[in-house]
Amino acid sequence: MSSSPSKTFRTAARSKPDRPAPFSIRLSAKERAYLERKAGTRPLGRYIRGKLLGDEEAPRKAARAPTIDYAMLGQVLGVLGKSELATHLCLLATAVEGGRLEMEKQDRAALREACEDVREVRALLVSALGLKSGGSP
Known part of the structure; x- marks a missing residue:
């Protein structure tokens, strides 16, 4: 006899690798504007991660070139x-x-x-x- 759908779902849900919860930080508008200026053209999250982790930052995949329409x-x-x-x-x-x-x-x-x-x-x-x-x- 096959197992019930809910049991199958619970088993599948448990088998997924655990990921750490995201870390969030609240910034004032002035603090965020300062960080965005410092980040320049880089995404803000990447800039902050680089400042916090320095050279320990994991390498990222290269961004795909945009397609030309x-x-x-x-x-x-x-x-x-x-x-x-x-x-x-x-x-x-x-x-x-x-x-x-x-x-x-x-x-x-x-x-x-x-x-x-x-x-x-x-x-x-x-x-x-x-x-x-x-x-x-």
């Missing part, structure tokens, strides 16, 4: 082109430089930087898609 990149490039954002920024910059639109020196620099940022985003998208600058493969 070419269709999504193509859509982003298409939306960027349809928006004519680069054209409008260029027109504003030309109007400012031609004296038809007055703007503070600091704002002019920000506008030029925005134009360059859009060019860079486009170039990165084109490169990620394996396209040539003219848009052809």
